[in-house]
Amino acid sequence: MIDPQLIRNDLDSVAKQLLKRGFTLDTEQLIALEAQRKMVQVETQALQSERNTRSKSIGKARASGEDIAPLLAEVAELGDQLKAGEARLAEIQFELNEILLGVPNIPHADVPEGKSEDDNVEIRRWGEPTQFDFEPKDHIDLGVALGGMDFETASKITGSRFTVMTGSIARLHRALIQFMLDLHTSEHGYTETYVPYMVNADSLRGTGNLPKFSDDLFKLNGEQEYYLIPTAEVPVTNIVRDVIIDADEMPRKFVCHTPCFRSEAGSYGKDTRGLIRQHQFEKVELVQIVKPQESGAALESLTNSAEQVLQKLGLPYRVVILCGGDIGFSSTKTYDLEVWLPGQQQYREISSCSNFESFQARRMQARWRNPETRKPELVHTVNGSGLAVGRTLVALLENYQDADGKIHIPEALHSYMGGITVIE
RNA sequence: GGAGAGGUGGCUGAGUGGUCGAAAGCGGCGGUCUUGAAAACCGUUGAGGGUUUGUAGCCCUCCCAGGGUUCGAAUCCCUGCCUCUCCGCCA
Structure with a gap:
């Protein structure tokens, strides 16, 4: 697998080098998927962070004998949102990964041009x-x-x-x-x-x-x-x-x-x-x-x-x-x-x-x-x-x-x- | 094939629902001491990812793998894989 960072930062150059071996990289698809990945991942991680913070405060509240029922009510919907986000992220990452696994290695500069x-x-x-x-x-x-x-x-x-x-x-x-x-x-x-x-x-x-x-x-x-x-x-x-x-x-x-x-x-x-x-x-x-x-x-x-x-x-x-x-x-x-x-x-x-x-x-x-x-x-x-x-x-x-x-x-x-x- | 035990950081190994990414020891790295080294002592030390101009900060994930329960899982439940011990069989 080639470096995913190259795909993100240097896509055109990668695509150009892969042409040497007759491989056409679908850059538009990659750009679109990558944009989705970024959005969904940032959202999902924010939700995870939120859940972690709230769970910790519930733990603390319970330890000090406070009533935790209202706190539990607050997080009721968080779980579903989080699950949806995680599932979507997994889908996108799977799709990206499948594409990347199918991309051949970048030929070295020494490799001569040629078809067969x-x-x-x-x-x-x-x-x-x-x-x-x-x-x-x-x-x-x-x-x-x-x-x-x-x-x-x-x-x-x-x-x-x-x-x-x-x-x-x-x-x-x-x-x-x-x-x-x-x-x-x-x-x-x-x-x-x-x-x-x-x-x-x-x-x-x-x-x-x-x-x-x-x-x-x-x-x-x-x-x-x-x-x-x-x-x-x-x-x-x-x-x-x-x-x-x-x-x-x-x-x-x-x-x-x-x-x-x-x-x-x-x-x-x-x-x-x-x-x-x-x-x-x-x-x-x-x-x-x-x-x-x-x-x-x-x-x-x-x-x-x-x-x-x-x-x-x-x-x-x-x-x-x-x-x-x-x-x-x-x-x-x-x-x-x-x-x-x-x-x-x-x-x-x-x-x-x-x-x-x-x-x-x-x-x-x-x-x-x-x-x-x-x-x-x-x-x-x-x-x-x-x-x-x-x-x-x-x-x-x-x-x-x-x-x-x-x-x-x-x-x-x-x-x-x-x-x-x-x-x- | 039958019965049992177990899989935690580079290694050994503690942890059985809540500031645990994880005690302790070993190893590694840096330092003090020493002419130098060893010993001793002090400090430090997991990986992957996101965000970002950033090896800065912040955040997420990871305690065999995959599911599940829960506000919260290394810890509870299910499935799979692997390892070890005993018995059987066997090149």
Whole structure:
């Protein structure tokens, strides 16, 4: 949620900045509602004050043995007025809140103009697209031929957009998870974290997935209103919901591997084959909770940590900054890492690293105590994938294949593969 | 699943209808003392919001959450959630 003070004091500027991402803010509606809010709130609080004063004097009168009947008569109507005012105020505030919860974050000045992913801007490249002296296969052909990837069985067990993996491919998939966790904990200073894979609606509101994006989520049908997590970002970031963090405990850096569940509603026909877009996939997520002035640097550092995974695996990639039209709802600024996929002859997203500034923190009431002001202030949150495991597996298979369809495991993973260096 | 106990400020914990936003202790901050530190002593110390040019003043709300009773609720009633103990079951 953006700062309601900005809405009140700087509405036109906010509206203008939101246009960059193609979002039109209904300023007239907000101005009208805000005027009502002010009027009703001032009235209601005056009534509350009146009631408090009178109740106190009734208490005093009774204590000194006076007759309180006339005093009670005086306040007879106050209660009804007050209730009406409180109810009206609650309505207005609810309405305002619903609107504000639906307003996306203000894009950072660095974010380029643009309407779609075609307008994203490449920042840098690492490595060159892998060259082959044969026609490279895609991961589906490779995985199926090696007998380690089975989409048909998965669709029997569950349905489309699931996978069964077996043998060395399954092991490689697990090895990637271990490798990423070890790298981020031992070299990048992140704390390994284990969290629930089901979350409540408050947590999803905190990160910005609700109320707007319920279509993307799997909701459980049990007695509790629980959802399967779409990313570890949700449970991990909510660790600090309703918490005031000591300054000397900042920054907090979490790395967390979880499965992720996404309904992928609205993506019919997109990436229907293979591992690229599944209802269930594994991801290693990096989350940082930082002081406001440090979030810009934290995004760079976190992005770099994610890049390290690709570099150590020898996978060519590029970094793009998302344009206004493509950036996520809660983010002020996002870098995507795109890995080269020989099977598709293109770069595909494998990590998305974002700075949310105080947007999630405000929804979550996640704060730190600023030693300078001695007051609790909102933290900034930064996160990114480090990396999406399924897509990393795809990239490995496709980039490390040979003419015989064997997969040569990069050295960084050897210690995790129990002596296997080639999958055949 | 059955039985019981309980949820109060950063923490421990008192408060069972009326100047209670809340005793006390710990912790934090400031000070005295000290070469410095510790100890001791003194002072101070919750959050959110409204109004406002205002970190000034004034006001409102908040004692798990949501309802209710009352002139008045941390305190009484109802519902939900969570925690703990015992029993049962169980990876």
